[in-house]
Amino acid sequence: MSRMLLIWRKSLNVVMLTLTGVAAFGVVAVLFLILGYLVWNGGKSLNLDFFTQLPKPVGETGGGMANAIVGSLKLLLLAALMGLPVGLMAGVYLAEFGGKTFSYVIRYTTDLLNGVPSIVIGIFAYSLAVLPVRHFSAVAGGVALGIMVIPITVRSTEEFLRAVPGSLREGAMALGASKWRTIATVVLPAAKGGIITGVLLALARVAGETAPLLFTAFSNRFWSPGWGQPIASLPVMIYTYAIAPYDDWHRQAWAAGLVLLALVLVANIGTRVVLSRGGGGRST
Amino acid sequence: MGATTHGNNATAARLAPQVVMSDKTSQASDKDALVRFEISDLNFYYGAKQAVFGLNLKIPKNRVTALIGPSGCGKSTFLRTLNRMNETIRNTRVVGQILLDGQDILQMDVVGLRRRVGMVFQRPNPFPKSIYENVAYGLRINGFQGRLDDLVEHSLRRAALWEEAKDYLHNSAFALSGGQQQRLCIARALAVDPEVLLLDEPCSALDPVTTAKIEELMFHLKDSCTMAIVTHNMQQAARASDFTAFMLDGKLIEHSETSKLFTTPTDPRTEAYITGRFG
Amino acid sequence: MSTSATTMDRAAPRRFDGGGPRAFLHRLGHGDEVAHVLTLTFAAGILLLTSGLVYELWVNSHLSRAKFGWLFFWTRTWDPIFDNFGAAPFIYGTLVTSIVSLVIAVPLGLAAAIFLSELAPRRMSDTISFLIDLLAAVPSVIYGLLGIFIVVPLMRTTVGPILIGSLGHVPVLGKFFKGPNYGVGFLTAGVVLAIMVVPFIISVSREVLLTVPREQREAALALGATRWEATWKVVVPWARTGILGSVFLALARALGETMAVTMVIGNDPKIAASLFAPGYTIAAVIANEFTEATGDLYLSALIELGLVLFLMTFILNGLARLLIVATERGGGHPS
Numbered sequence: 003m004s005r006m007l008l009i010w011r012k013s014l015n016v017v018m019l020t021l022t023g024v025a026a027f028g029v030v031a032v033l034f035l036i037l038g039y040l041v042w043n044g045g046k047s048l049n050l051d052f053f054t055q056l057p058k059p060v061g062e063t064g065g066g067m068a069n070a071i072v073g074s075l076k077l078l079l080l081a082a083l084m085g086l087p088v089g090l091m092a093g094v095y096l097a098e099f100g101g102k103t104f105s106y107v108i109r110y111t112t113d114l115l116n117g118v119p120s121i122v123i124g125i126f127a128y129s130l131a132v133l134p135v136r137h138f139s140a141v142a143g144g145v146a147l148g149i150m151v152i153p154i155t156v157r158s159t160e161e162f163l164r165a166v167p168g169s170l171r172e173g174a175m176a177l178g179a180s181k182w183r184t185i186a187t188v189v190l191p192a193a194k195g196g197i198i199t200g201v202l203l204a205l206a207r208v209a210g211e212t213a214p215l216l217f218t219a220f221s222n223r224f225w226s227p228g229w230g231q232p233i234a235s236l237p238v239m240i241y242t243y244a245i246a247p248y249d250d251w252h253r254q255a256w257a258a259g260l261v262l263l264a265l266v267l268v269a270n271i272g273t274r275v276v277l278s279r280g281g282g283g284r285s286t
Numbered sequence: 287m288g289a290t291t292h293g294n295n296a297t298a299a300r301l302a303p304q305v306v307m308s309d310k311t312s313q314a315s316d317k318d319a320l321v322r323f324e325i326s327d328l329n330f331y332y333g334a335k336q337a338v339f340g341l342n343l344k345i346p347k348n349r350v351t352a353l354i355g356p357s358g359c360g361k362s363t364f365l366r367t368l369n370r371m372n373e374t375i376r377n378t379r380v381v382g383q384i385l386l387d388g389q390d391i392l393q394m395d396v397v398g399l400r401r402r403v404g405m406v407f408q409r410p411n412p413f414p415k416s417i418y419e420n421v422a423y424g425l426r427i428n429g430f431q432g433r434l435d436d437l438v439e440h441s442l443r444r445a446a447l448w449e450e451a452k453d454y455l456h457n458s459a460f461a462l463s464g465g466q467q468q469r470l471c472i473a474r475a476l477a478v479d480p481e482v483l484l485l486d487e488p489c490s491a492l493d494p495v496t497t498a499k500i501e502e503l504m505f506h507l508k509d510s511c512t513m514a515i516v517t518h519n520m521q522q523a524a525r526a527s528d529f530t531a532f533m534l535d536g537k538l539i540e541h542s543e544t545s546k547l548f549t550t551p552t553d554p555r556t557e558a559y560i561t562g563r564f565g
Numbered sequence: 566m567s568t569s570a571t572t573m574d575r576a577a578p579r580r581f582d583g584g585g586p587r588a589f590l591h592r593l594g595h596g597d598e599v600a601h602v603l604t605l606t607f608a609a610g611i612l613l614l615t616s617g618l619v620y621e622l623w624v625n626s627h628l629s630r631a632k633f634g635w636l637f638f639w640t641r642t643w644d645p646i647f648d649n650f651g652a653a654p655f656i657y658g659t660l661v662t663s664i665v666s667l668v669i670a671v672p673l674g675l676a677a678a679i680f681l682s683e684l685a686p687r688r689m690s691d692t693i694s695f696l697i698d699l700l701a702a703v704p705s706v707i708y709g710l711l712g713i714f715i716v717v718p719l720m721r722t723t724v725g726p727i728l729i730g731s732l733g734h735v736p737v738l739g740k741f742f743k744g745p746n747y748g749v750g751f752l753t754a755g756v757v758l759a760i761m762v763v764p765f766i767i768s769v770s771r772e773v774l775l776t777v778p779r780e781q782r783e784a785a786l787a788l789g790a791t792r793w794e795a796t797w798k799v800v801v802p803w804a805r806t807g808i809l810g811s812v813f814l815a816l817a818r819a820l821g822e823t824m825a826v827t828m829v830i831g832n833d834p835k836i837a838a839s840l841f842a843p844g845y846t847i848a849a850v851i852a853n854e855f856t857e858a859t860g861d862l863y864l865s866a867l868i869e870l871g872l873v874l875f876l877m878t879f880i881l882n883g884l885a886r887l888l889i890v891a892t893e894r895g896g897g898h899p900s
Contacts, residue, residue, distance in 0.1 A: 011791055011794065012791060014791070014793060015791035015792055015793040015794070018793045018797070019680075019684060019792060019793055021676055022676040022677065022679045022680035022683075022684065023680050023684065023685075024676075025672075025673050025674075025676035025677040025680065026676070026677035026680040026681055026685070026693055026767075027693075028673070028677075029673065029674075029677050029697055029700070029763055029764070029767065030693055030696050030697065030700075032700065032760055033696055033697070033699060033700045033703075036700075036703060036707070036711060039711060039715065040707070040711075043714075087607065088607050088610050088611065088614075091603065091604045091606075091607035091608070092604065092607045092608040092610070092611055094604045095601075095604035095605055095607065095608040096608065098604075099600075099601045099604055099605065100608075104608075107612065108608045108609075108611060108612065110886075111611055111612050111615045112611055113882065113886060114615060114879060114882065114883075115611065115614070115615050115618075117817055117821075117878055117879070117882035118618065118821075118875060118878065118879075119820070119821025119822070119823065119848060119874055119875070119878055120821070120823065121821065121823040121848045121851050121852055121871070121874070122618075122622070122821070122871045122874055122875050123618075124851075124855075125621075125622065125625075125851065125855070125867075125868055125871045126617070126618045126621055126622070128855070129621040129625055129868075130617075130621070149614065152611060152614070153611075156611065167411070169407055169409060169411035170411055170413060170414075171374070172371060172374065172405075172407060172411065173407065173411040173412075173413065173471065173474075174413070174423070174427075175371065175374060175400065176369060176371060176400055176404065176405035176407075176475070177400065177401070177404070177423060177424035177427065177428075177474065177475065177478060178397045178398070178399075178400040178401035178424065178427065178428055178478065179397075179423075179424075179427045180397055180596060180597050181597040181600070181601075182596045182597050182599070182600035183427050183596075185600070187423070187426075187427065188413050188423075191413075191414065191415070192413070192414045206702065207702065209704075210703075210704020210705070210706065210707070211704070212704070212705065212706040212823070212824045213705075213823035213824055213848070213852055216852055216855065216856065217855045217856045220856070237704060237706045237824075240706050240707070240710060241706050241709065241824060241828070244706075244709065244710050244713055244714075244828060245713070245828060252714070255710060256710070259706075259707050259710050262704060262706075262707065263703060263704070263707055266702055266703065266704060267699060267702065267703075270698075270699055270702045271699070274695065274698075
């Protein structure tokens with residue numbers, strides 16, 4: 003009887019442990035499935051036209067998404083200009099100046115903002131930048147993405163600044179450096195690699211955002227000169243093309259998906275490899 | 287530091303019942319030395335916890351004063367009040383008076399104070415910059431106008447690092463060995479030409495050979511600089527200092543010439559400590 | 566030794582932390598206070614921004630709140646033509662898709678996390694975690710794209726019929742697996758969401774499991790427990806609060822996820838028991854109808870939906886944070 007029980011326990015052990023392994027590798031397999039499918043379908047549809055041509059009118063085949071690629075870059079630039087200063091400065095505040103209670107409140111609020119669904123950020127950006135002027139614009143899209151950049155930048159900046167050993171701060175202050183000079187000349191340079199990594203990851207994340215752009219930047223089938231007009235972006239184009247009933251659009255959606263995913267993954271892998279090599283400024 | 291003074295002071299000490307008031311001792315022991323730091327009635331608190339109690343001490347000019355005592359006795363805390371480094375710790379409080387050349391340091395501009403009173407830390411803490419930039423750092427932030435190269439060389443020479451480092455000035459400071467890094471930190475502190483150099487257990491992370499080098503360095507620096515060194519190592523205090531102060535539980539127990547303190551301590555607690563019965 | 570003035574001066578304590586106006590001005594001279602105030606302003610900007618977000622949602626949903634009141638949550642009609650708006654189908658769709666996703670993602674994620682923290686060698690564990698983190702970085706519109714072109718056909722032709730054929734006949738459970746199967750619907754959305762949230766469950770749970778002290782495992786093994794028993798009866802219970810936190814985090818993401826769901830749920834404001842029926846979620850209806858909302862009341866109702874979504878995720882994120890913090894402080898074990 004007890005031998006039966008032992009056999010049962012041992013088999014359960016093997017079965018369950020195997021299942022956990024299957025689960026882990028299964029999830030990783032999904033990643034490769036996604037990659038493989040996108041490379042296969044997107045690769046077939048990707049050509050030079052995709053990067054150089056404007057979208058063709060409905061019904062005509064061919065054309066590209068040059069305007070959406072430039073649009074995404076312009077939106078990212080705006081997001082960086084609006085979000086990064088706030089994120090970086092607030093990160094410096096939390097790591098170097100913050101007191102107890104107020105810092106806690108800021109950290110909590112930052113986490114809260116980070117958890118707000120992107121579509122709700124879209125509504126907020128709409129009421130800030132679209133309602134007053136009554137039209138969609140690149141700037142409104144930049145506001146939406148800029149807000150999303152802030153919480154990610156704050157937390158990574160704080161984290162990397164905290165990783166700078168306190169002895170470096172003491173060393174600088176003992177030489178008569180004031181606090182801000184210590185931060186500017188010793189602490190920030192020491193954490194530089196990590197902070198840049200955090201910024202790149204934040205931008206990579208918002209580069210793929212679609213929902214907050216739907217009613218802020220909207221979309222555009224043509225070039226969007228300046229900053230005050232509706233503007234196309236890769237994620238919104240993927241969405242529009244994927245739900246449309248035309249095969250040629252589906253083809254282009256795959257191509258756009260491949261380009262977007264490549265950008266996002268290259269940014270992620272690149273920065274993480276740099277970080278793990280210790281180039282992240284966590285030098286001792 | 288000779289045996290002759292030792293003999294005289296032994297008798298003096300026998301006459302004094304308990305030497306706590308530092309002015310008495312230092313007057314008795316070394317009349318020639320001018321006073322650089324005069325600390326009176328110093329109390330220090332971390333929040334509600336008091337770490338230094340009513341401390342009185344004079345640190346003579348161009349001499350090495352060693353602070354010894356068991357861990358947690360407040361010697362590092364005390365050292366760090368001398369350039370107000372404790373201000374970087376939240377919720378700390380100091381009560382008392384610290385005069386540097388007759389001026390109250392608590393009234394001074396802290397940046398100016400720290401330029402005059404340099405510090406070397408327990409673990410070498412070079413900045414993640416080149417050797418050259420490390421030494422030049424203090425000069426740059428203090429707005430030094432002039433030939434940096436000369437001063438960098440001069441400072442590295444004073445720290446006895448020039449010969450080893452002159453060909454690698456623009457390499458990262460992290461490429462240096464631990465002992466070299468510590469000497470770089472000394473060079474960095476010396477570059478701004480401080481009147482006082484505070485050393486907070488500068489050799490605790492170093493091997494004996496490097497330690498000997500740094501002690502020799504301190505001997506040469508005495509001409510231009512007043513030094514106060516916190517050390518765990520009683521042999522080091524005995525070898526490298528002119529005066530020694532023994533602290534216990536935040537209080538100064540005894541302060542006198544090094545040779546005297548180690549041979550004929552007046553307080554039984556000092557004797558217990560230096561003979562290794564506790565701490 | 567000193568005059569009475571200095572004695573008085575000496576007695577006055579000097580605080581280093583605050584300092585009063587004089588110390589403030591003094592430090593201003595070195596730019597420290599300028600830097601302090603400057604960074605503080607930006608930090609406070611985050612506070613302002615977040616409260617601005619809540620304020621805008623509240624004010625701009627005023628029309629809808631005034632007209633429908635609490636009924637908004639119970640009404641099942643969504644009729645832009647007659648200006649009659651109820652949130653029930655969207656709340657239902659949001660909850661159902663999120664629950665389906667958790668039913669799939671929690672066991673899968675927990676199992677994978679156990680493998681990574683308890684079994685896999687450190688190097689392998691780190692590599693797999695890295696790949697799983699990449700999965701979390703994939704933009705949601707790409708999940709939607711794959712959902713439309715892979716999951717939907719698969720659901721229509723293979724998985725759906727199998728489930729209807731098997732589970733459809735089981736009492737009680739059966740009613741969730743009946744009815745026409747279009748490929749799009751609650752189940753499809755739930756599956757896509759599960760793939761999207763599983764990386765979060767894995768990475769947070771793995772971190773939490775790794776904080777369980779070695780002694781706990783060793784104690785169980787020394788009593789003759791198998792590896793699995795030690796894990797399941799000792800390690801997992803110890804970390805359960807943190808794991809629950811990761812589930813809440815995942816739930817919050819699932820509730821707010823927009824694009825992938827919009828692309829595969831069918832976008833039909835109905836409440837249906839069948840998981841194969843098309844539905845709608847809060848995020849999806851905002852994404853689809855916000856630009857075409859012509860009337861003020863219509864827009865206001867959509868913004869109120871946004872407010873509801875915000876509150877749901879706000880509460881869940883707060884709870885998740887509390888739970889994870891509690892575990893990391895070592896309070897996660899059964900008390």
